[in-house]
Amino acid sequence: MTLLSVEGLTRRFGGLVAVNDVSFTVSEGEILSVIGPNGAGKSTLFKLIGSFLPPSAGRVLFEGAVVSGLKPNQVARKGIVRTFQETTVFKEMTALQNVVVAHQLGVTASPLGTFFSSAAARADERRFRDSAAEILDYLGLGHVKDVEARNLPHGYLRALGIAIALAARPRLLLLDEPFAGMNPEETDRAVAMVEGIRKRGVTVLLVEHDMRAVMRISDRIVVISFGSKIAEGSPEAVRADPAVVEAYLGKDDETIGH
């Protein structure tokens, strides 16, 4: 079943076309990766899907309904939640507080009830706390849950970012370069983490520069270069695609150097 469809998505910045008429679909339960050389328009595409940026043309459909044009928080409510590159967390909260506060979409108590600490509000709080502890344990952060985020070792911050996103109970999780800057050992753990997330019933769309981890983890891969889609298919098919090889290696002076 198609969960997300991207139809003719285009974004211009002045004269520059950062994303040019890109279309693809994501099926429920799959891990789909969007890859491309630096500056290919991956990040822009990512922002367009999360509604952090309005498209110049084209649209995004989630479960058949148009979501482009909605605000990011409304898109999150529909079930599309993104992570950020690097270390975007609530720095002055503990790891646990970070994930508890990320449960706002699950609130059942009314604002007035929250203010007067009604039974529903207290039940919400208990539920959020339990769920946050479970998510942190699941991502291997249980032992640092009471550490303030700004004091956490760098390696934990990306996992905390994913924990925050999971707390919003996404149907589709958008991961922004989850393997960037990792050594092979860290990449192994991150790959296992992403596979685990899929097992929890969350569909994953990830954007990544580094191809190795992507080849291992993805069901399908979409390749973009200079803003346009140049290939789509299984990791094997994409790896063998001459257009992809050219985009990554071929005529690119910077990569090889003549």
Place this chain on the structure above:
Amino acid sequence: MAASLDAIAGRAPERMGGVSRVLLTLLPLAAVLYGLIPVLFAGQPYWLNVMTNGAVLSFASLGVWLTFAIGRVNIAQGAFALLGGYVTALLSTLYGVSFWLCLPASALVAALVGAAIGWPLLRLRGIYFAMVTLSLTEAMRLAFLNAPGLGGGGILNIPRPAGLDTPLAFYLFAATLLLAGYLLVWRLATSRIGWVFRSMRQNEELALSIGIDVARYRVVAFAICSAMGGVAGGCFASLQQNIYPASYTVSDSINFMLYCFLGGLDFVLGPIVGTFGLVIAFELLRSIQEYQALLYGILMIVVMLFLPNGVISLFPLLVRRFGRGAS
């Protein structure tokens, strides 16, 4: 001890029961407002008025603290005090409306205007929002100065509130108002809503990404802040029995912000300590007329330099030191 201190300062530990948290927070403040201050100043109407001023100004500062809590530097509180003051002044002089109805009306009008202005403006961040709110204070003054039918803007002979005939009675009312305001802001700050505010202050994009309607929470916080400014303005109009367009200027708006800074932004008690501290310091410095502003300025620089987290940050330090000495 450290835990109870946190609670007093509005940073309640999470495992305490709701009622005991509220009591721990409220009792010391109530003891000072209802016990210490009336006992100290009962025979001195002048100082009692200073304390009344401190309490009402603190109430307005608490509102400003709430906008700090969502990550905005608000220099518009003078504008909403002016607006609330005029609402009370006009309703009571033109229509004979009771003070006790004027006050909620001031709150409502200020909240509505705050929400209407805040909706577009709150998108601005940092220095841009601060500058716009600063000019809002001036715009409000000019609006009342040039308002048709106000004849230059001043309204005199505003009736004093029924039942509050003595300075002590008005002080006790102001103290009660402050306590209620404190309870409101403390509860907001320690509830789930306070955590949402904190998340918005720390990273707005991340808050958006997890489904928090940042725009709506911002407007709510700003409207509550404006309402508190409006109530304070209504109180002062009635207390001083007059209001002019120049009753609140940019410097008043800046003062509200400074009270929060100096008291400490980490604590709900901060704006109250900051306001009383500066209001009292200002009175004590009155005797040295020409150097008053200079000393006031130096005092503020010293506090900002050595206590960047506000005067309140001294308390836990002192307790820790004495606690260690005793054991």
